[in-house]
């Protein structure tokens with residue numbers, strides 16, 4: 009039996025493992041693909057404190073090495089569900105059933121893609137899913153933001169402080185974001201709204217040079233020159249299999265706050281998969297530390 013099973017070996021899960029194993033807990037991490045999570049798909053991270061600039065995979069490797077150095081075990085399996093047997097939980101994977109005192113869900117979230125020509129080809133070469141992560145690479149350049157919700161508008165405003173021009177492309181004829189954000193965008197000269205257009209193709213030689221758009225009603229196409237395309241059409245968590253025992257919000261995120269507790273005692277949550285304002289490595293790592301410490305307190309209380 010394990011003290012804690014951590015679902016997901018991204019920054020949240022690996023940090024939880026560092027804290028849990030270092031506190032003497034018998035800790036198993038279960039990862040379905042490769043350790044590191046989303047950061048393995050970014051060529052450069054330059055906003056993690058104390059690391060000036062590092063490749064995503066290098067940060068993933070350091071986190072992993074640090075986690076296993078304290079004695080955590082990592083198994084590559086996909087978690088399908090959790091059974092709550094009262095004080096104990098059973099984590100069900102494709103191959104095994106593991107009994108544990110506590111669970112930390114750190115299964116992250118996935119960025120929605122546009123699914124258009126050139127998007128995959130130029131991912132990391134101008135196509136980005138995170139303005140806060142990659143915006144500074146495009147200082148004084150022209151960029152596009154695709155999306156019409158709060159995140160897209162916030163990202164466009166953030167980029168307007170760095171870039172010389174920001175096109176804000178949305179398929180509807182008005183943005184879906186909060187009114188004050190729309191007002192701010194409208195007041196910001198650097199941001200040029202491009203409404204009722206959908207992106208159809210991203211082009212370039214070695215990196216992004218342009219984006220082709222199609223007018224929703226007329227079908228007429230036009231091309232904008234741009235150095236980057238920021239895709240901000242949302243994230244999606246995959247928590248349906250836990251919804252019978254844990255409260256989720258209307259978007260599928262696990263409801264929690266800075267304590268990282270869920271609605272089910274003994275099950276904790278860390279990282280992008282929980283309700284929060286800022287989904288970044290530093291906040292995921294912070295959650296991992298909090299969740300592992302909360303799991304330790306829970307186990308100590310169980311044993312009192």
Ligand SMILES: Cc1cc2nc3c(=O)[nH]c(=O)nc-3n(C[C@H](O)[C@H](O)[C@H](O)COP(=O)(O)OP(=O)(O)OC[C@H]3O[C@@H](n4cnc5c(N)ncnc54)[C@H](O)[C@@H]3O)c2cc1C
Pocket residue numbers: 015016017018019020021038039040041042043044045046047049050052053054055056085086087088114115116117118119136137138140141142246278279280281287288289290292
């Ligand atoms: C392209 C890109 C660039 C980014 N750049 C930066 C940056 O520069 N700076 C920054 O701070 N943030 C950046 N981010 C955001 C940052 O990567 C995330 O906020 C962070 O990785 C979240 O960590 P996490 O551990 O919560 O989730 P994730 O990193 O998503 O890790 C979750 C892990 O859980 C695993 N998993 C999922 N479901 C299961 C299951 N059922 N069973 C077992 N395992 C499962 C996944 O395979 C994954 O490895 C970037 C994101 C992307 C996509």
